[in-house]
Amino acid sequence: MSSNEPYPGTQAVLRALTLLKTFTDEKPELNLIELAQAVDLNKTTAYRLLTALESEGLITRASESDAYRLGPEAIALGGRAVRANNLHKVCRPELERLAAQTKETATIEVLSDAQSLTLDEISGSYVVGVSRYIGTRWPLHATSTGKILLAYLPPVALDALLVAPLTAYTPHTITSLTALRQELATVCEQGYAIGNEELEIGFISVGAPIRDHNGAVVAAIGVGGSSARLREEIVFELIDPVKSAARRISEQLGYRELIEK
Amino acid sequence: MSSNEPYPGTQAVLRALTLLKTFTDEKPELNLIELAQAVDLNKTTAYRLLTALESEGLITRASESDAYRLGPEAIALGGRAVRANNLHKVCRPELERLAAQTKETATIEVLSDAQSLTLDEISGSYVVGVSRYIGTRWPLHATSTGKILLAYLPPVALDALLVAPLTAYTPHTITSLTALRQELATVCEQGYAIGNEELEIGFISVGAPIRDHNGAVVAAIGVGGSSARLREEIVFELIDPVKSAARRISEQLGYRELIEK
DNA sequence: TAATATATTTCATATTATGAAATGACGTTT
DNA sequence: AAACGTCATTTCATAATATGAAATATATTA
Numbered sequence: 056m057s058s059n060e061p062y063p064g065t066q067a068v069l070r071a072l073t074l075l076k077t078f079t080d081e082k083p084e085l086n087l088i089e090l091a092q093a094v095d096l097n098k099t100t101a102y103r104l105l106t107a108l109e110s111e112g113l114i115t116r117a118s119e120s121d122a123y124r125l126g127p128e129a130i131a132l133g134g135r136a137v138r139a140n141n142l143h144k145v146c147r148p149e150l151e152r153l154a155a156q157t158k159e160t161a162t163i164e165v166l167s168d169a170q171s172l173t174l175d176e177i178s179g180s181y182v183v184g185v186s187r188y189i190g191t192r193w194p195l196h197a198t199s200t201g202k203i204l205l206a207y208l209p210p211v212a213l214d215a216l217l218v219a220p221l222t223a224y225t226p227h228t229i230t231s232l233t234a235l236r237q238e239l240a241t242v243c244e245q246g247y248a249i250g251n252e253e254l255e256i257g258f259i260s261v262g263a264p265i266r267d268h269n270g271a272v273v274a275a276i277g278v279g280g281s282s283a284r285l286r287e288e289i290v291f292e293l294i295d296p297v298k299s300a301a302r303r304i305s306e307q308l309g310y311r312e313l314i315e316k
Numbered sequence: 317m318s319s320n321e322p323y324p325g326t327q328a329v330l331r332a333l334t335l336l337k338t339f340t341d342e343k344p345e346l347n348l349i350e351l352a353q354a355v356d357l358n359k360t361t362a363y364r365l366l367t368a369l370e371s372e373g374l375i376t377r378a379s380e381s382d383a384y385r386l387g388p389e390a391i392a393l394g395g396r397a398v399r400a401n402n403l404h405k406v407c408r409p410e411l412e413r414l415a416a417q418t419k420e421t422a423t424i425e426v427l428s429d430a431q432s433l434t435l436d437e438i439s440g441s442y443v444v445g446v447s448r449y450i451g452t453r454w455p456l457h458a459t460s461t462g463k464i465l466l467a468y469l470p471p472v473a474l475d476a477l478l479v480a481p482l483t484a485y486t487p488h489t490i491t492s493l494t495a496l497r498q499e500l501a502t503v504c505e506q507g508y509a510i511g512n513e514e515l516e517i518g519f520i521s522v523g524a525p526i527r528d529h530n531g532a533v534v535a536a537i538g539v540g541g542s543s544a545r546l547r548e549e550i551v552f553e554l555i556d557p558v559k560s561a562a563r564r565i566s567e568q569l570g571y572r573e574l575i576e577k
Numbered sequence: 578t579a580a581t582a583t584a585t586t587t588c589a590t591a592t593t594a595t596g597a598a599a600t601g602a603c604g605t606t607t
Numbered sequence: 608a609a610a611c612g613t614c615a616t617t618t619c620a621t622a623a624t625a626t627g628a629a630a631t632a633t634a635t636t637a
Contacts, residue, residue, distance in 0.1 A: 061368075061371070062364060062367045062368060062371065063364075063624080063625085064364050064624060064625045064626070065328075065364060065365070065367065065368035065371075065624095065625085066594080066595095066623090066624065066625085067326075067328045067329050067593090067594060067595090067624080067625080068328055068329055068332045068365060068368040068369070068625095069368050069371070069372065071329045071332070072368070072369070072372040072374065073372075075393060076372075076389075076393075078396055078397075078400065079396065080396060080399055080400075083396070083399065083400035084400070086614075086615090087614070087615065087616095088613090088614070088615090096596095097595070097596045097597085098596085098614095098615090099595075099596055099597080099598095099616085099617090100594080100595060100596065102615075102616070102617095103323060103324075103325050103326060103594080103595085104326070104329060106323045106326065106616095107322075107323060107326035107329040107330050107333070108329070108333070110322070110323065110326075110330070111330065111333040111334075111337075113333065115568070117405070121614085121615070124400045124401070125393065125396055125397035125400050125401070126397065126401075126568075127397075127401070127567055127568045127569065127570050128337075129393050129394055129396075129397035129570075130394050130397045130398055130401065130529045130569065130570025131394075131529060131570045131572055132336060132337075132386065132390050132393065132394055133390055133391050133392075133393055133394010133395060133397060133398070133529075133570075134394060134529050134530070134570060135339055135340065135341060135344070135386055135390075136339075136386035136387065136388075136390035136391045136394060137391055137394070138341055138344070139339065139341075139344035139345070139385050139386050140391075165388070167373070167388035167389075167392070168373065168388070168389075172388050172391065172392060173395075174391065187399075188395070189391070189394075189395050189398075190391045190392045190393070190394050190395015190396065190398070191392070191395055192392060324593080324594085325593065325594045325595070326593095326594085327592090327593065327594085327625080327626095328593080328594080328624090328625060328626090347583075347584090348583075348584065348585095349582090349583070349584090358626070358627045358628085359583095359584090359627085360585090360586090360626075360627055360628080360629095361625080361626060361627065363584075363585070363586095364625080364626085367585095382583085382584070
């Protein structure tokens with residue numbers, strides 16, 4: 056079977072899932088017509104699928120307007136998905152330790168869909184809000200953890216992901232493919248990556264690779280915060296804690312560092 | 317249309333969603349046969365639906381075994397659902413309902429800056445003015461909602477907030493730290509708090525905890541009014557409505573009460 | 578090597594999803 | 608108050624699509 060032909064007999068399900076994915080942070084509430092247009096479905100069909108999704112709690116409707124939005128069951132599902140990931144279990148205590156130690160926000164990220172997906176997050180003591188970014192995806196070339204995830208990729212996989220143009224989020228974003236490859240080489244050599252206001256002005260972070268028992272890099276751990284606090288010499292103080300946390304997690308995943316040089 | 321007959325033309329979608337819900341914290345990894353049996357589906361049908369879910373990233377398979385588990389897209393979906401269902405949106409209709417039902421004034425409050433901050437308010441029919449207190453902060457130890465917010469705090473955080481002296485606003489205000497700790501224990505046990513003219517003579521209220529998808533208490537909901545109306549037996553009639561409203565809001569935030577005893 | 582257990586594919590069939598059109602609900606304009 | 612507009616919802620004839628029994632592939636165990 057060709058790899059991206061839809062599996063036969065799944066049209067309705069695929070359409071329903073596409074509807075679910077239409078809800079974004081930018082447009083979290085949509086009405087029937089908007090949804091039908093966005094996914095190019097007949098209004099009636101969209102309505103029927105939405106009714107099914109609603110009956111199972113995956114979407115709800117604002118009581119006043121009758122706009123649809125993602126529902127409680129989606130939240131519960133996401134929670135179960137996070138907890139099912141055993142990476143999450145192992146990383147939790149290390150994230151807490153890292154956040155406590157540095158007073159900055161610590162996250163673990165995995166590669167998902169050519170982006171960096173935040174699996175878990177602990178806010179540093181400077182921030183009140185909790186886990187605002189779990190489940191969010193970030194561009195790989197503009198974050199410290201993203202660069203980690205890229206840097207250790209096998210060449211073929213890397214080539215597939217490194218395609219121009221690289222969106223410039225700030226004046227610091229690396230936008231040239233050669234410059235990025237250069238940076239990734241440095242990252243590999245150092246064993247950590249720094250994200251210096253490349254995604255957002257005012258945000259600086261440090262990331263390090265998490266390896267499984269085969270030595271494959273399966274995730275990245277990072278800490279970051281406001282550039283107002285993290286002046287250059289302070290950023291450097293984050294490197295060791297992050298690398299140590301990454302090493303301890305990797306060890307728990309069965310990774311044994313090679314002794315030789 | 318009868319209310320719990322499935323909407324026609326949605327069999328496949330409903331079956332797919334049922335499959336998704338089969339993954340739990342206790343059994344986060346399932347193989348084809350287990351899944352098919354659990355939801356009483358033909359093996360082939362289950363397989364086809366799973367393939368569709370997998371192709372959209374809602375489920376993945378452990379690379380070694382070929383067991384299914386919830387995938388990254390489920391995490392991403394959950395994240396978006398959390399952000400789309402903020403407290404304010406979810407609470408609004410429940411506040412209105414509570415105010416209509418009890419004819420008293422209903423509010424939601426969150427912890428902010430060692431005080432209880434009124435996020436939203438709906439006046440009951442007995443009160444003339446409307447939402448006079450949105451954005452106001454109240455002492456934690458002298459209100460029903462404040463005591464709720466304290467009662468479920470982790471010990472360390474509680475210790476940081478419980479510092480003498482506790483200002484006496486009325487003769488009923490709890491001013492001893494030990495008495496307050498005692499009261500908070502009772503509140504936890506009961507699942508509601510009563511504020512009996514502790515902030516202001518003539519004002520009585522009942523509060524209950526609102527939990528997010530992690531089970532953490534993130535807000536409190538309360539109703540209250542004049543002690544002239546709310547004689548003891550009437551106050552007790554508020555408890556159930558408030559607790560129910562809190563429970564419904566929590567459910568919408570993705571909280572799933574534990575089933576076990 | 579055979580046997581077992583599981584995943585995957587095939588394919589004829591009719592059940593089920595589909596969408597055009599009609600209707601309903603509700604607010605806004607004339 | 609009537610006419611209009613917008614959007615959600617229902618109806619229903621039709622065929623496209625989901626279905627499941629059976630066959631096959633793949634891996635693991637005896």
